[in-house]
Amino acid sequence: MNEKVLERPCCLIVEDQTLSATSIETFLERAGIAVQAVGSVGHARAWLETNTPDIAIVAFSLDDRSARELAKELDGRGIPFVIYSGYRLTQGVPTELPKVLCLKKPISHDDLLKIVLKILIALPGQVPSAPALNS
Structure with a gap:
């Protein structure tokens, strides 16, 4: 089997509203996903x-x-x-990225987690670990 099991998938959150970022970060971490939250494009680029x-x-x-x-x-x-x-949602989204999923605030934590897990599961050769799926 060629699938690589991720011990903890990592999610980068780029959000300048601290309360929103912290809320998402806490929820995803409880679901077993490692999170790096940054508040600006500059900080995101530095981390990347x-x-x-x-x-x-x-x-x-x-x-x-x-x-x-x-x-x-x-x-x-x-x-x-x-x-x-x-x-x-379409305001300012690069036209060369038409397939990007756009979510409207607010979104429930459960719905956001379902979307994140769906994307992680679809990654070639990678399967999130059980803790991420048990929330």
Whole structure:
């Protein structure tokens, strides 16, 4: 069997609203997913210089700038991501990324976890560990 079992899949959260980021981070960690939360595109890029998450959740309009270029970078690196926004979902989304899943705030934690797990399970040759699936 060629499947690699991930001990703890890693999710990068890029969200400048601290309460929202902390809430998502806590919920995903309880589900067995390692989380790195950052509050800006700049911090996300710095973290990505030495790390590669399995998935990212990106608030599209951040205090420091739009996450447009970050979205293109994630896509270019083959890192699956979802856009999480309180704004009109197609506003500012790069047209060259038509298949990106856009989620409208607010979304329930359970629905967000289902989406994250669905994406993780679909990754070639990778299966999330049991703790992530037991929530």
